[in-house]
Amino acid sequence: MLSVSLPTCILELNIYFLWYEVYVGVMFVLHEWSIAESIVVSSAKIAAEQGASKVVKVYVKVGELSQLELEILKSAANELKREYDVVRDAEFVFEVEEARFKCLNCGYSWGFSEVKRKINEIFCGSPDRECDNPIHYVPDLVNSFIRCPKCGSPDFEVVTGRGVYIAKIDFVK
Numbered sequence: 222m223l224s225v226s227l228p229t230c231i232l233e234l235n236i237y238f239l240w241y242e243v244y245v246g247v248m249f250v251l252h253e254w255s256i257a258e259s260i261v262v263s264s265a266k267i268a269a270e271q272g273a274s275k276v277v278k279v280y281v282k283v284g285e286l287s288q289l290e291l292e293i294l295k296s297a298a299n300e301l302k303r304e305y306d307v308v309r310d311a312e313f314v315f316e317v318e319e320a321r322f323k324c325l326n327c328g329y330s331w332g333f334s335e336v337k338r339k340i341n342e343i344f345c346g347s348p349d350r351e352c353d354n355p356i357h358y359v360p361d362l363v364n365s366f367i368r369c370p371k372c373g374s375p376d377f378e379v380v381t382g383r384g385v386y387i388a389k390i391d392f393v394k
C-alpha cells in the first residue's frame with residue numbers, strides 16, 4: 222500500500238468568525254456537510270493524480286478552533302463518498318488538531334486550553350467549570366481574552382488548529 226502526505230488545506234477558518242458557527246444550529250450542520258464534500262472531492266482528485274485505483278484511508282485533521290462536529294463530518298463523508306468510485310470504500314479518519322497560538326511580542330506559545338480555562342475562571346468561577354457565558358452570545362468578546370499569557374500582548378498568531386486539511390491518504394495503485 223502506498224501513501225501520500227499532503228497538508229492540503231481544505232479550509233482556512235477565520236478565528237473571529239468561528240464562534241458564530243457553533244450557535245447557529247442549521248448553518249452549523251450545513252457547514253459540516255459542505256466541508257465533508259470538499260474533503261471527499263479533494264481525496265478523489267488527489268487519488269486520481271497519484272494514479273490510485275482505490276483509496277483505503279484518508280486522515281483528516283480538524284482544527285480545534287473550527288468547532289466542527291467530528292461525528293457529523295464522518296457521517297457526511299461516508300454518505301458523500303459513494304458518489305466517487307475511487308474513495309467509495311475508503312475509511313475517513315477525523316482527528317482534532319490542537320490550537321496553538323504564538324505571541325508576536327515575546328515569542329511565547331500557548332494552547333487553546335489555557336484560553337478556555339481563563340474564560341471559565343472569569344465567568345464560571347473556576348478554570349475547570351464550564352458554564353453558559355456571554356462569549357456564547359457576543360463572540361467578538363473572545364478577542365479580548367486571547368492575549369499572551371506571559372506578556373499580555375494582544376498581538377498573536379494562530380499557529381495550528383484553525384483549518385481543516387487532509388494530512389495523509391493511503392491507497393493502492
Ligand SMILES: [Zn+2]
Pocket residue numbers: 324325326327328329369370371372373374
Ligand atoms: Zn507575549
